[in-house]
Structures are given as structure tokens and as C-alpha cells.
Amino acid sequence: MHSGAESTVDLAIVGAGPSGLYAAYYAGFRGLTTAVLDTLPHVGGQVAAMYPEKLLYDVAAHPAIKGRDLVDNLVRQAAPFEPHYLLGQTATTLTRTGPRWTLRTDRGTQVHAGAVLVTAGLGRFVPRKLQAAVHLEGRGVMYHVPRLEEHRGRDVVIAGGGDSAVDWALALAPLARSVTLVHRRGTFRAHEHSVRQLHAAPVRVLTDAQITRCLGETWLAGVEIRAGDELLTLPAHTLITALGFSANLGPIADWGIELEYRQIKVDATMQTSLPMVYAAGDGCTYPGRVPLISVGFGEAATAVNHAAVALRPGERLAPEHSSDAVPAPEPQLQAAAVT
Numbered sequence: 001m002h003s004g005a006e007s008t009v010d011l012a013i014v015g016a017g018p019s020g021l022y023a024a025y026y027a028g029f030r031g032l033t034t035a036v037l038d039t040l041p042h043v044g045g046q047v048a049a050m051y052p053e054k055l056l057y058d059v060a061a062h063p064a065i066k067g068r069d070l071v072d073n074l075v076r077q078a079a080p081f082e083p084h085y086l087l088g089q090t091a092t093t094l095t096r097t098g099p100r101w102t103l104r105t106d107r108g109t110q111v112h113a114g115a116v117l118v119t120a121g122l123g124r125f126v127p128r129k130l131q132a133a134v135h136l137e138g139r140g141v142m143y144h145v146p147r148l149e150e151h152r153g154r155d156v157v158i159a160g161g162g163d164s165a166v167d168w169a170l171a172l173a174p175l176a177r178s179v180t181l182v183h184r185r186g187t188f189r190a191h192e193h194s195v196r197q198l199h200a201a202p203v204r205v206l207t208d209a210q211i212t213r214c215l216g217e218t219w220l221a222g223v224e225i226r227a228g229d230e231l232l233t234l235p236a237h238t239l240i241t242a243l244g245f246s247a248n249l250g251p252i253a254d255w256g257i258e259l260e261y262r263q264i265k266v267d268a269t270m271q272t273s274l275p276m277v278y279a280a281g282d283g284c285t286y287p288g289r290v291p292l293i294s295v296g297f298g299e300a301a302t303a304v305n306h307a308a309v310a311l312r313p314g315e316r317l318a319p320e321h322s323s324d325a326v327p328a329p330e331p332q333l334q335a336a337a338v339t
Contacts, residue, residue, distance in 0.1 A: 005109045007084055009033040010311055011304070012103050012113035014091050014252070015120035017045020019281035019296035021074035023117055026301050028081020030308040030319060035111045037103065039250075041088035044071035045121055047293075050164055050245070053148050053171050060294050068146075070293075086111070094255045094277070101276065115307040118257075118264060118272070118279040119300060122247040130159055130241040133214045140220025141239045151176050155235045157223050158182065159211055160242035166190040166198050168240055173201045180204040180234055182211055182225055206232075214239065249283070260285050270303035276310060278303035 011027045013020045016038035027034045042048055044067070047056075052068040059065055065073075089105040094116065096102070103111040127143040134141075145151070145168055152175045158165050161183035167190075169181045181198070186207045188195045198205065209227035214220055220239055225232040249262060258265045258273035263285035270278045280299035282291050289295070309317050 005107075006112075007035055007110075008100075008112040009035045009084065010114050011035075011307060012037065012101070012111045012116045013083075014038075014103070014116065014118045015045060015281065015283070016040070016043040016085070016087065017119060017121055017281065017296075018047060018070065018074060018293050019121075019300045020045070020117075020119035021071070021078055022297045023119055023280065023300035023304055024083040025074070025078035025081065026304040027308075028078060028083065029322065030304060032304070032308060032311070033084075034081070035084040035086055035113070037086045037089065037091050037105065037111070039088070039090045043075060043085065043087065044068075047071060048146075049144050051167075052144070052146055054167055056293070058292060058294065060297075090250060092251045114311045115276040115278065117270075117300070117303050117307065118252060118277070118283060119281045119296070120249070120252060121282045122249075122262075126246050127241070128243040128246060130211060130239075130243060132211055133159075133239055133241055136214050136216060136220050136239075139218065140216065140237060141214065141241065143241055143245075145172070145240060148172060148175055151238055153177050154237035156180070156238045156240065157211070157234060157236040158240045158242055160240075160244070161185055161187075161207075162189040162242065162244060163191060163194065164244075165240075165242035166194045168242060169203045170194065170197055170201055173203050178204070178235075180206065180236075182206045182209050182223075184208065184210050211239070269306040270299055271306065276307070278307060 010032035011034045013023050013034055013036045016036050024034050024036050047067040048071050054067055055064045057064050089107040091103050092106050093104045100112045101116050148171055151172055154176050155178045156172050156176045158169050158181045169179050173179050181203055206227050209225050211223050212226045213224040215222040220236055222235045264272055264279040264283055266272055266279050266284045266286055270280055272279050280303045281296040305317055309315050
């Protein structure tokens with residue numbers, strides 16, 4: 001039931017990354033209604049924010065798949081069950097009244113749920129900002145590249161020396177009119193193989209250099225770069241500041257859930273120290289856990305199946321065979337909307 005800024009569902013999922021999206025599908029498959037919350041204004045979590053165009057090679061049944069395509073497939077898989085997406089807002093408090101939990105967000109939304117599943121990964125990702133570029137955020141200055149094609153024929157400058165910066169430079173080199181990578185050190189944190197590819201690509205690489213000023217009033221027009229004693233001025237339609245992200249659990253850390261080294265402790269059913277509150281994905285921990293997307297999928301399914309039994313005593317833990325279920329017609333996807 002959804003009514004304005006208030007909704008009631010069987011399962012509230014906090015985090016719309018791969019594990020959360022798969023949990024939304026699996027909950028629907030088990031007949032549970034869901035609401036999916038995320039701080040980001042789009043689904044996909046870290047994969048969508050940082051690696052949408054990067055190929056992933058360790059997802060089962062996909063020899064290689066772009067991050068964007070993986071997220072799109074997960075949204076499409078869950079769509080027949082119509083999860084209620086609440087994007088661009090942070091779950092701030094979790095309180096229990098009777099048999100239900102109530103989640104409140106920083107936008108005043110309330111979600112009442114019989115069970116809660118936290119799939120928020122390492123928490124809220126906040127980009128490390130380049131002070132000289134802050135005033136043009138969203139106007140040519142960005143922190144990741146949602147769509148490579150948007151930069152075809154443009155002059156692109158990238159700040160950073162890690163994997164993300166080098167990956168964006170390599171991906172944009174065949175499309176952009178020019179790509180310049182600016183790194184404040186002489187050595188890179190990125191993988192050696194990627195750095196070798198970078199130096200062989202049509203990318204201008206400036207090391208021991210810093211961006212000191214962004215030019216433009218209403219939109220980025222260029223950048224000034226200090227390289228040693230030299231001051232360079234380059235045209236730029238886009239500046240990608242790939243300086244990394246800081247992550248923390250944010251308000252989740254104050255919900256009374258037992259933590260271990262900033263991760264949520266769970267038992268074999270994926271339940272936390274709070275009743276009917278589960279966790280899955282890289283934000284949870286237990287002995288021997290391996291941080292892989294595929295592991296998160298299994299944890300999400302485990303959590304949902306146990307939540308389904310706890311919500312509806314008498315149901316079987318093992319679900320029916322998915323091949324025996326006929327999916328409902330796929331509705332129009334609305335996951336990208338902020339509600």
C-alpha cells in the first residue's frame with residue numbers, strides 16, 4: 001500500500017545495488033511486496049555510480065557484462081513484481097512498533113515493513129571533491145560517466161590516478177575529441193596493465209600536476225593546470241574528478257545493529273542482531289565471507305527466503321522451482337524515477 005510519503009510493504013530493502021535489486025526480484029517471487037530505498041538518485045549502487053561502462057567478468061552465466069547492462073537486467077528481472085523505488089533519499093531512523101518496523105528518510109518518507117533487508121554495501125558513497133571544480137558540479141563537472149556516448153567529439157579532462165580515472169580515460173579515448181588525464185603524483189594507483197594501456201592510448205597524460213582553476217560561468221569551458229613551473233590552459237567540455245569516494249554506513253550505524261569493523265554481523269540466515277532485520281552484500285560480515293557480487297546474490301536469496309518464512313509461518317523455506325512459475329507481463333520500468 002502506497003499513500004503519498006507513506007507506504008506499507010512486507011519487506012523494506014535499504015540499498016538499490018545488485019544485491020538489493022536481486023532481493024527485490026526474489027521477494028516478489030516469494031509473494032512479498034517490497035520498497036527499495038537508496039541515497040543515490042538511480043538504481044545500481046556502486047556499480048552504476050563508478051563502473052557503468054566497465055566489463056565485469058565474475059558474474060555467473062556472463063562471460064563478460066557491462067555494469068550498466070547488469071543493473072538493467074536486474075531491474076528488468078524484478079519489474080514484474082513492481083517494487084516501489086524510493087530513490088534520492090537516505091533511510092535515517094529505524095523503529096519498531098508492534099510487529100512492524102518503520103523506516104524514515106531524510107525526505108519525510110515513512111515505510112512500514114514486516115522485515116527489513118540492508119543491502120547498502122559499505123554505505124553511502126560520497127565523492128572526494130576537487131575544490132577548484134565544486135562551483136561547476138553538474139555543469140560540466142562530474143564524478144562518474146553514466147554514458148560514454150554523451151562525450152563523443154568533446155574535450156575531456158580527467159583528474160585522478162586510480163583505476164576509475166584510468167578506466168574512464170581508456171574508454172573515452174576512442175570517442176572524445178581529446179582526453180587529458182591529470183594526476184598529482186608521478187606514479188599511478190591503477191593496475192599496471194591499465195597504466196601501460198594508458199600510455200599507449202591517444203591520451204595526454206600530465207603527472208605531478210594539479211588542476212588549479214575551472215573556467216566558465218554557467219558551464220565548464222576549460223581548466224588551468226599547474227605542472228611544475230608551467231601553467232597550462234586547456235579547453236574542456238567535461239571534467240571528471242575521479243579522486244575516489246569515501247564510504248560510511250551513515251545513520252544505519254545508529255540503528256542498534258551489532259557491527260564488526262563497520263560491517264553488519266549476520267548469522268547463517270543473514271539475520272542481524274535485530275529481529276526481522278537482515279543484511280546481505282558487502283555491508284555484512286560473517287566468518288569466511290568473500291566480497292563478490294555473486295556472493296551477494298546468494299546472500300540476498302537466503303535472507304529473503306528466511307524472511308518469507310518468518311513473515312508467513314508454515315511456508316516452506318525452500319521455494320518452488322522458478323521454472324514452474326509463469327512471470328507476469330513486464331510493466332513499464334520506472335526504476336530510474338526519484339519518488
